[in-house]
Amino acid sequence: AQKVTQAQTEISVVEKEDVTLDCVYETRDTTYYLFWYKQPPSGELVFLIRRNSFDEQNEISGRYSWNFQKSTSSFNFTITASQVVDSAVYFCALIKNTGNQFYFGTGTSLTVIP
Amino acid sequence: DSGVTQTPKHLITATGQRVTLRCSPRSGDLSVYWYQQSLDQGLQFLIQYYNGEERAKGNILERFSAQQFPDLHSELNLSSLELGDSALYFCANSVEGGNTIYFGEGSWLTVV
Numbered sequence: 001a002q003k004v005t006q007a008q009t010e011i012s013v014v015e016k017e018d019v020t021l022d023c024v025y026e027t028r029d030t031t032y033y034l035f036w037y038k039q040p041p042s043g044e045l046v047f048l049i050r051r052n053s054f055d056e057q058n059e060i061s062g063r064y065s066w067n068f069q070k071s072t073s074s075f076n077f078t079i080t081a082s083q084v085v086d087s088a089v090y091f092c093a094l095i096k097n098t099g100n101q102f103y104f105g106t107g108t109s110l111t112v113i114p
Numbered sequence: 115d116s117g118v119t120q121t122p123k124h125l126i127t128a129t130g131q132r133v134t135l136r137c138s139p140r141s142g143d144l145s146v147y148w149y150q151q152s153l154d155q156g157l158q159f160l161i162q163y164y165n166g167e168e169r170a171k172g173n174i175l176e177r178f179s180a181q182q183f184p185d186l187h188s189e190l191n192l193s194s195l196e197l198g199d200s201a202l203y204f205c206a207n208s209v210e211g212g213n214t215i216y217f218g219e220g221s222w223l224t225v226v
Contacts, residue, residue: 033213043202045217047116052213091157095213101170102147102215104157 002027004094006105013082014113021077021108023092029053031097034068034075039089039107051075082112116140118218120205126224132193135221137205139186145169145208146188147215148180152201163188195225 003026013019025034036048049059051068059066063080079086092105117140127133139146148160150173159172163182174180177195182188192199202222206215 035214037217042219043222044116044219045204045206047214047216050214097213101159101162101172106156 002029002032002094002096002103004092004103004105006090006092006108008108009106010109010111012111012113015084016081018078018080019082019110019112021079021090021092021110023075023077023105025073025075025092025094027073027094027096029096033095033097035093035095035102036066036075036077037091037093037104039091041088045091048077079110082110084112084114086110087112116207116216116218118205118207118216120203120218120221122221123219124222124224126226127195129195129197129225131195131225132191133195133223135190135192135203135205135223137188137190137218139188139205139207140216143207144186146182146186147204147206147208148174148188148190149204149206149217150201151204151220152198155201157204160190192223197225199223200225 005024032053034051038046065078067076089107089109091107094103119138121136144165147162150158160174161180162170166182180190202220204217204220206217208215
């Protein structure tokens with residue numbers, strides 16, 4: 001069975017601080033995909049990144065970076081120099097290569113205080 | 115903008131009623147997923163259709179049903195509504211071989 005755990009329910013940081021959102025997953029499959037989605041207060045779910053299980057290279061996109069470590073089954077997300085607009089709920093998700101269902105974590109609510 | 119369009123954006127209805135939520139997919143996307151997001155259950159997968167046929171079923175209640183039409187738009191029908199059905203309902207499409215899904219803006223359903 002697949003499972004995604006986001007242990008941090010809520011995080012508050014002051015603007016310009018760095019923050020890391022944790023994601024730990026469970027799967028018996030060797031091929032799978034991991035995702036991060038952002039849900040701002042307006043409600044929509046915005047796709048941020050997809051990473052397949054064979055690619056453990058870290059990725060950086062502007063102030064966002066992702067650290068994928070298969071050894072610890074983790075796919076953590078770091079926001080550097082946080083901004084108020086980063087305030088949102090962030091979801092980590094997993095899908096098997098042959099699966100149809102995305103398994104979502106319970107989300108981490110990030111508040112960036114100006 | 116994901117390109118996935120959902121209507122209505124907001125809906126308030128009474129218990130026992132029936133509503134239909136509509137989803138228009140990104141151009142060319144054959145898959146459609148429905149998800150329910152409530153405060154106590156988080157994001158729950160309901161059902162997936164692919165090119166008009168049901169592909170996978172999740173935690174969808176028997177009071178709920180969905181279909182995908184030949185033009186690939188989809189509808190989620192919710193009947194005998196209960197207070198606990200109040201939630202944000204998302205439609206999503208998959209691209210890139212089905213390994214990424216893009217969500218619509220959601221339909222906020224409030225049952226009173």
